[in-house]
Structure formats: structure tokens, C-alpha cells
Amino acid sequence: MHLYKKTIKPKNTAAKATSLLTLLSGFFLWIAASSIPLPAIPQSCAIILFAVSIYVASAYLLREYSYEIAYNYKEDEEDDKHRHDIIVTEIKGKRYVKVCHIELSDITSVKEINPKNAKETKSQRKKMSRYTYNTQFAASRKIEIQANISGECISVLLTFDEDLLASLRSFGF
Secondary structure, eight states, rough: OOEEEEOOOOHHHHHHHHHHOOOOOOHHHHHHHHSOOHHHHHHHHHHHHHHHHHHHIIIIOOOEEEEEEEEESSSSOOOOOGGGGEEEEEEEEEEEEEEEEGGGEEEEEEEEEEETHHHHHHHTTTTTTEEEEEEEEETEEEEEEEEEEETEEEEEEEOHHHHHHHHHHHOOO
């Protein structure tokens, strides 16, 4: 049973523009390098630009994430809050991979990250293991879930979605 489920597809004009511009810059730099006496340096820069273009495309354009709050059917738990999990599934083409699974009982806080509190939350995350499942390139708003799993403090960044935030806050976070 799903309390909440949504697949967030990337709509990144900034990521598309960045990927395309770095790819074209690398291409023109590669072509221009053939006309100078020492082409190794511009060609090395062109290869770096190609790599940046591929990274931006693969990280922000070719991935989708599905966020789900689901009932976990544990019979030994009494509190309803402890019977739900948040599950993040990464979708690349036809391949679905569960990349994050956190019981709601392990969550210590849920925050909305916006430009006003970004620096404050960034300093808190430095001491934690960080995981990012965000489809938005240079997003100004995100959801951060902090959890304590087996004594390890983790921070999970998700793409901002008003319904997901409301669903998580309905559990008292």
C-alpha cells in the first residue's frame, strides 16, 4: 500500500544548456587546437569539457527518481509512524534500481532547503554521510531528510515536491 508515490522527471533547461555549451566548447577547442603549435593543452581542456558535458547529462538529464512512502507490514511495531518507509528508486531508461530505503522511525528531521537556510543546513551536513537523489540542476529548493541508521547519521537530498513534503510532515517531522 502506498501512502505517496510520484516519479519526478527532469525538466532542466539549465542542465541541457550547460551540457550542450560544454560539449560545443570542447568541440571548438579541439578543432582550434589543430592550428596552434602546441595542441596538447587545448586538447586536454577539450577532453575535460567533454567529460563535464557527459557528467551533467548523465546526472541530471538521463535519470528520473521515484519517491514512495509505503507501508512495511511489520507486526511487532505498535506505532503507525514506525510502519512506513520512504523508498527512492532510480530510473534510467527501462532499468529500475532501489537506491534508498529508510524507515520513518529512523528519520530525525525533514527540512525544506531554500536559499535562505542553505548555508545553515550545509554546515550541518558536513559531519554526515550525504546522498543526493535530485533531478534538478542548481535547484533552489530541495527536501533534506536526516536520519540515524544503526548509529550513522545520514543526509538525503531529494527533489522538492510539495506533496512529498506534506506527506512527510503528516508523520510529525
